[in-house]
Structures are given as structure tokens and as C-alpha cells.
Amino acid sequence: MNEVAVPRKRRKIQGVTMVDVARRAEVSPSTVSLYLRRPEAVSAKVGDAVHAAIRDLNYVPNLMAGGLAAATSSVVGVIVPSVRNAFFAETVAALQRDLGQARLQILLGHSEYDQASEEELVRTALSWAPAALVIAGTDHSPSTRRLLESARVPIVEVWELGGVPPVDMAVGFYHEEVGAAAARHLASRGRRSLVFLSGRANDDKRAARRAAGFLSAGRELGLPVRHINHPAPATTELGGILFSRLLKENGVQDQVGIGCSNDLLALGLIFEAQRRQIAIPDACAVVGFGDLEFASSCNPALSTIKPFGDLIGSEAARLILRSLGDGEKREHSIIDTGFGIVHRQTS
């Protein structure tokens, strides 16, 4: 005996669907879909009718349905250690700007320098079948790396080159070279001993690599060189603290050249020197990293090494868009965006 199927109660997701638009424009849903994806493929008359219907009904397409059907979504997962960090914020901003042109959105995650939460974020991002993935650094946990390798999407690792080979593509620069450049610069300014100040070098692998580059370049130059690190994040306050510690341990030693793992640290150092009436750059020269926006206006103006965070973002976006256009062929491009030495008054 065949009962007539009772229609189930279904929750309605959306007020207005593509079917409603199609009905209103008196075309088929396929045509509406086509108009949305390739407007040039429908005739002007039909296009206008669909457009009008969309406006009238205030239709908002459902990208989840679209993504599911099309087997790929229009999000790009972006995973950085921290958005509060100005460096990554700049790259994220550039990414959104350039990817937005191609109607790609950013699904953001920050790991707070924790590998376990990084893995979680990668897993989540992949759950959205993203069009691409951007992730800071190349140093991931083995299982994260496996996840990335088995994902069939373009992946761009940013802000770091060298070390582990990239999973797919990479845009960044060599942090050891940044450290080395700072050390050489200080030596060229007549400094006879070198110190590198850093925060959180245990978690922030890139800061650690800058430190390593600084130290080995210093040794190559035959100069005495030491490294003072503190597990706390590299803030202005920590800059003052580390400088104080240095002074206590070494006395006020003239002609020292100090590299800082970022400009915030350098700024704190400058403030502390002001308080202690230590002359910069005479008694002590300083080079920062980042060229943060206060660097040019502080007092004395901070010599620093400038990464091109915006460029990293836009190059990453370019690689992604090219990958998506090219279809499947992975090129494994690696782009070195380099860095600039900005010589101001502290060195």
C-alpha cells in the first residue's frame, strides 16, 4: 500500500532564492546563475531583466550553495600568528585589497604563535574548500605540513624564505640576511661590539632567525657579539627593560651597536637612553626592524630595516590569482621581496 509522501517541514534558509529571481525575471534559474557568473554570456535584454529582479527582491546569493556545487569556494584562508602585529596586518590588508578585486574573501585566523592552534586553523580553513591558503612562515608542525601538502589548493607561505622548503609557493625574504645586514651596517658605522635584543625569540622563529643572522655576521666580522632575549613579546616597554639589563651587565660601554628584533624594541631603547642621558648614536647605535610608522619621526630618527609587508601581500595575491587562472599546474614559485636598509639618525 502506497501512502502519498507527506512533504517534510523544512526550515527556510533564505528569504529570496535564485528561483524567486528567475520567476520574477521570467527566465530559468540557470540563466540567472549564468548572468551572475558570466554576465556577458546572456543577452542584454535578459541581463537587464535579471538585474532588475535581483534589485527588486534584494536577492543575496548563497555562496555556500554555490561553493558546494562549484566544488570550490571564493574564500582564501589567511593564517597569521597575530593581527595585532603591524607586519601581518599590513600583509592582510594588501591581500584583502587585491583578492577583493577578484571577489575573493578572507577567512582569517591567528595562531598566537602556537603550532597546535595553527593546525586547528588550517584544518578549519580547509573545511571551507578555500580557493587558496596563505599562511605565515614555513615552520609548521609535521601534521600541519601533511595537511597542507594533501590539500589540493594553491598555498602561499609568506614572510619567510629559506629553512624548510615551501609546500607550494612562497613570498618573503631571508631573515638571517636581515640580521646580517643590521650587523654589517653597524660595523660600517664604526661599532666595535654588537648586541642583538629580541623578544619572544623562542616562539617567533623569524625573530630568532634575524638574531642568528646578526650573530653569525658579527662573528664573521670579528666583533664581540651577544644576544639578549626575553620570552615576553617584543614591545616598547621590553625595549627599555632589555637595554637596562644590557647596561647593568656591561656598564655604559661606548661604541656598542645594537640590533633590535623590531622597531618597538628599538623605540623603547631610545626612550630609556633619553632618560639615562645616553647619547644615540654616539655612545650607542641602534638599528631596528620594521620601519614602523614612528621610525621616521622619533627622536633621533630610527635607522631600521624595512620589510615590504604590503608587497608580500600583493605578490601573494598575484600568485594566487595566477594559480587559479592557470588551472592545475603548480609552479612552486618563490618570490624574494627583499628588504631595505633605512639609514637615519640612530646609527
Next chain:
Amino acid sequence: MNEVAVPRKRRKIQGVTMVDVARRAEVSPSTVSLYLRRPEAVSAKVGDAVHAAIRDLNYVPNLMAGGLAAATSSVVGVIVPSVRNAFFAETVAALQRDLGQARLQILLGHSEYDQASEEELVRTALSWAPAALVIAGTDHSPSTRRLLESARVPIVEVWELGGVPPVDMAVGFYHEEVGAAAARHLASRGRRSLVFLSGRANDDKRAARRAAGFLSAGRELGLPVRHINHPAPATTELGGILFSRLLKENGVQDQVGIGCSNDLLALGLIFEAQRRQIAIPDACAVVGFGDLEFASSCNPALSTIKPFGDLIGSEAARLILRSLGDGEKREHSIIDTGFGIVHRQTS
């Protein structure tokens, strides 16, 4: 005549689907789904089998399919003017931290203080059928507001209270009061004339409101008060420029109290004062806004007004989670997170 249907060629999205997991665990797909959503609802034996299958196959669920079927997604759209702005970065970080606990992801957009792109971002965010929406400010274009009003999701407007009534919920503080507090504080420190320095007050409505509050409080106090704005973003460099302009126009006038639309501006002012040997706070007192991390360590340490950006984020997250839990009843909560006056050496 009935032809046998030829199976179409379908692109395969995913390597491993829930069906594969089910087959491997020798249960039905429904059970796998149930295990994923409510692990306590399946027996321990079956749960373990499913878990093992997921591990072995390295299964990553497809959240688009899930969201489509469940009529809601696990993303929260977050739209801010700029992530490069430390204020919003802090709130975004708090949001991700707290929403992440409930397995919600952040779909980020920044409008660069442009209303048209804000609307575009809202539209895109809504296309993902988000679980909620967080948007900075209450001042949106009419069509954006309409979009927000017709969206059936919890919406939290952050960083601004007063002005236009919120669409749904709001977490923030009154910027006029911040300005007024700065003016009153400077007056209480014996300042007989007041100036407010700001950048980009035409685009940044919140800065404009702080300026307005400062000016009217100053007038209420019977003090001469002026406002100097520059259309460029409020940076350290601009702080020096605006201060120079003030000095040129007014001469070095003792006892002036200066409010700045943010700490970056104040920092630039301090640097410029150092260069010109103008004593702070004697000749000129300064109050900033933001309590950015250099404020406590700069020299002299900066008096400032501290918004609680982290608290804004976590309160917004709390409201969202409560809304999602409560089902449909909208409460239109408005939370005033207030601000703190941090009195240091510049005033």
C-alpha cells in the same frame, strides 16, 4: 522508449567524504554526522570506530555542505575600517579568541573608511549565511543599514555608542565623552586654553565625535578652544606636523592643553617638542587616546584615554554566543564598555 540514464561526469570536490568515513567505520553516514555534531549521542564503541576512521582517512568535513544543509554557517562576518589600526586589531583578536571557543570562524573585511566598500563587504558577508555579523560603528549608508536590518542574524555594532540607534546590539562607548573627559582633565591640570589635534576626522567619524566632545566641553568650561584637523590618517608624523602648525599660528603659548585624536599623533607631538626643546607638561600638556603600548614607556610617559578594545571584542562575542543560544529572541542589548583616564607625565 526509455534510455538508461548515463551517469554524468562529476568533478569530485573532496578526497574523502563522510560516506567514506561511514563505510570504513561500518556505520551509516548519519551516525558519522551525529558523532561530529554531538559525540555524546553515540555509543562509545561506535564513537571510537568513527573517530578512528576519521583519523585513518584524514577526513576533513566540508563546512559548505554542512552549512547549506543546516541553514546556517559557522562563520561570523567581521567588518572593520582597517586591520592596520591597532584598536580594531585588538578587537578582532579578542573576537577570534572567544568565538573560536564555539568553533566559529571569522570572515574578515575592511572597508578603509569607505561606505561603498562597506556595503559590498556586508553583502558578501551575508552571502555566507553567517551565524552573526560584527561591524564597526553605527554610521552606515542607508542601503547598508537596510541590508543589516533585513538580515536575520545577530548583529553587533562595535566601538561606537550614541548617534544612530543600533540595528540590533551594540558594544562600545561614547566618543564625545572621551573628548570631554580629555578637555576636563586638561582644565583640571590648570590649562587655560585648549586645542584638539586630529587626523582624518572627515572619514573617521569616531575621531570627529571625540573632537566634538572636546570642543563643547572646553567651551562649557569657558576656555578658548580650537580644533586642528588634517585629512591624512593620524600618524606619528602627522602629530609633529600638526604641532608645528599650531606653534606657527599661535607662537609658543604657555599653559596650553592639547588633546589628540589618538596616541600616534600625541607621540609625534612629543617628539617634535623634544626637538624644539618645549617642555612637556610645563609649556604644553598632552592627552592622547588609545593607550597604545608605547604610551607608558615614552618620555615623558603619555597621559591618555584608554578604550577597552579587547573587552569590546569579548563582550561582542558573548552577546553573539548568547543570541545563538537563545534562539530567536533579539534583546537589542547595548553595552557601554566605557574608557579609562590614564594619567601619566604629559599632563
Next chain:
DNA sequence: GATTTTCATCATAGCGCTACGATTGGGAGG
């Protein structure tokens, strides 16, 4: 021992959209 209740598991019908191939209709060529 027979019945009811509970609990764990399953089968099914879509969620809203896109890709694919099929269909239509009008102009060009014969």
C-alpha cells in the same frame, strides 16, 4: 512473559546552487 519506554542507529529528502548537455530559434549559406 507481554507490553511499554528508552536509546542508538539508520534511511530519506532536500539545502540553493552550478556544470553539463540538450534544446530552441533565427540568420547564413546553399
Next chain:
DNA sequence: CCTCCCAATCGTAGCGCTATGATGAAAATC
């Protein structure tokens, strides 16, 4: 006037998952 062709439009079958109600077995009640 009849093909043929191309462009514009349409019909259909899922994409992978979840919500719902159904099923059967075990536990609890009579």
C-alpha cells in the same frame, strides 16, 4: 525554401552534508 550552425537559454542531476522521523533492539515496567 530548406538545411546547417551558432548563440542564447533551459532542464537535470548532483555537490556533501544535516534534520527529521522511522526502525529495531535493549531496558524497564506491568
